[in-house]
Amino acid sequence: MTTGSRESTPATSAPLTRTDMAQRVAADIPAGAYVNLGIGLPTSIANFLTLDQEVILHTENGMLGMGPEAHGAEIDLDLMNAGKISVTELAGASYFHHSDSFGMMRGGHLDIAVLGAFQVSVNGDLANWHTGVPGSIPAVGGAMDLAVGAKKIFVMMELTTKSGQSKLVESLSYPVTGLRCVTRIYTEVATFDLVPDTGISVTKLFGSATVASLRELTALPIIDATHQTSRQTPTEG
Amino acid sequence: MVSKIVDSIDEAVADIPSGATVMIGGFGRAGQPVELIDGLIRHGARDLTIVNNNAGNGEVGLALLIKGGYVRKMICSFPRQVDSHIFDEAYRAGKIELELVPQGNLAERIRAAGAGIGGFFTPTGYGTLLAEGKESRIIDDRGYVFESPLHAEFALIKAYKADRWGNLVYRKTARNFGPIMATAAVTTIAQVGQIVPLGTLDAEHVVTPGIFVNRVVQTPNEANA
Numbered sequence: 001m002t003t004g005s006r007e008s009t010p011a012t013s014a015p016l017t018r019t020d021m022a023q024r025v026a027a028d029i030p031a032g033a034y035v036n037l038g039i040g041l042p043t044s045i046a047n048f049l050t051l052d053q054e055v056i057l058h059t060e061n062g063m064l065g066m067g068p069e070a071h072g073a074e075i076d077l078d079l080m081n082a083g084k085i086s087v088t089e090l091a092g093a094s095y096f097h098h099s100d101s102f103g104m105m106r107g108g109h110l111d112i113a114v115l116g117a118f119q120v121s122v123n124g125d126l127a128n129w130h131t132g133v134p135g136s137i138p139a140v141g142g143a144m145d146l147a148v149g150a151k152k153i154f155v156m157m158e159l160t161t162k163s164g165q166s167k168l169v170e171s172l173s174y175p176v177t178g179l180r181c182v183t184r185i186y187t188e189v190a191t192f193d194l195v196p197d198t199g200i201s202v203t204k205l206f207g208s209a210t211v212a213s214l215r216e217l218t219a220l221p222i223i224d225a226t227h228q229t230s231r232q233t234p235t236e237g
Numbered sequence: 238m239v240s241k242i243v244d245s246i247d248e249a250v251a252d253i254p255s256g257a258t259v260m261i262g263g264f265g266r267a268g269q270p271v272e273l274i275d276g277l278i279r280h281g282a283r284d285l286t287i288v289n290n291n292a293g294n295g296e297v298g299l300a301l302l303i304k305g306g307y308v309r310k311m312i313c314s315f316p317r318q319v320d321s322h323i324f325d326e327a328y329r330a331g332k333i334e335l336e337l338v339p340q341g342n343l344a345e346r347i348r349a350a351g352a353g354i355g356g357f358f359t360p361t362g363y364g365t366l367l368a369e370g371k372e373s374r375i376i377d378d379r380g381y382v383f384e385s386p387l388h389a390e391f392a393l394i395k396a397y398k399a400d401r402w403g404n405l406v407y408r409k410t411a412r413n414f415g416p417i418m419a420t421a422a423v424t425t426i427a428q429v430g431q432i433v434p435l436g437t438l439d440a441e442h443v444v445t446p447g448i449f450v451n452r453v454v455q456t457p458n459e460a461n462a
Contacts, residue, residue: 097415
């Protein structure tokens with residue numbers, strides 16, 4: 001089902017930078033949520049979480065209550081995140097072994113995981129672990145566990161590849177990480193919500209993107225839901 | 238008097254035979270029992286199947302074990318890293334076999350072995366390349382893959398402190414696979430920064446009870462120990 005032909009007005013004049021994207025995601029994470037931030041782009045979201053939010057970060061190598069990256073004398077070789085970066089611990093932190101760590105993930109105890117992606121399909125299938133290029137050494141880590149293991153999976157990615165092709169697709173051409181798992185996608189030009197049996201809708205637009213331009217780029221029947229969120233930003237509409 | 242303390246690293250690993258499956262704790266370098274791995278290299282057992290999250294970093298520990306040609310097969314979740322050039326070369330040269338397992342499945346297969354579970358259905362990996370050839374099942378409208386337990390003859394792990402009964406406590410994220418590997422191996426060998434008198438570890442805080450540990454060896458000059 002799609003909405004009528006009325007197109008919404010772009011919200012801002014330029015596409016979001018990666019920093020803007022991280023800031024947007026951070027602002028959408030509810031206070032007190034248990035969250036896992038994937039390696040790469042999503043890691044930077046931590047820089048924009050506020051103390052008031054008291055979001056509790058999970059790192060799958062066995063910690064809740066992960067603090068910011070460690071520097072200088074703070075560096076402790078026994079304390080790292082899943083990207084093997086030295087981090088700090090916050091008051092209230094806890095440590096646990098790998099089976100407990102993935103059990104809390106698989107058991108649906110994490111509220112949100114934010115992951116990077118090569119591709120996301122319209123029904124929420126995620127590809128982010130393997131390019132499928134012959135001869136490449138495959139490495140999966142916790143990607144498949146995260147994909148099935150949080151109540152909500154947010155993807156944070158640029159909408160197009162370097163050659164300009166949409167990473168939001170009808171069906172994946174990259175190897176699958178998890179099926180029907182992605183619930184929201186943050187990109188530099190738009191934010192999308194994926195609802196099973198309803199389809200994909202765009203909730204926010206940035207830069208010169210329009211619902212029509214996104215439909216053309218992705219060749220997907222994207223639902224216009226921008227009017228539901230436009231009141232949040234006075235500059236919109 | 239029960240004492241699991243052995244005097245040296247070399248003595249601790251002396252009976253590991255060629256062809257053994259050996260679990261090695263650690264996530265990257267955190268919790269990697271580097272001294273025990275160095276001992277294993279000196280010992281010289283070959284054709285080993287190694288279970289670890291990674292496949293070695295830089296030119297230390299597990300990376301050197303692979304470089305020396307002692308490893309026939311790696312079972313791991315994340316072999317390819319910025320500093321995994323030793324594994325990468327061995328793999329591309331066809332000198333080492335790789336069984337790639339999603340990290341949570343790896344952990345749970347180890348836990349299952351230690352807990353006497355004959356296998357389990359997990360949603361992780363369902364519908365992916367890593368589930369090919371495995372039994373799958375739909376349970377309450379969700380797809381699951383059957384995974385089998387992962388046993389080992391030996392586990393080499395690193396902990397923070399031990400007593401002579403083999404009770405262990407760990408330090409921060411260096412805990413990672415240590416507690417579950419200790420349960421899954423016939424013989425578990427722990428290298429620790431400190432051995433403390435019996436009764437010193439708070440019984441409420443013991444993470445690995447000594448029943449899962451067969452040998453304890455102290456390593457001097459542990460980083461942060």
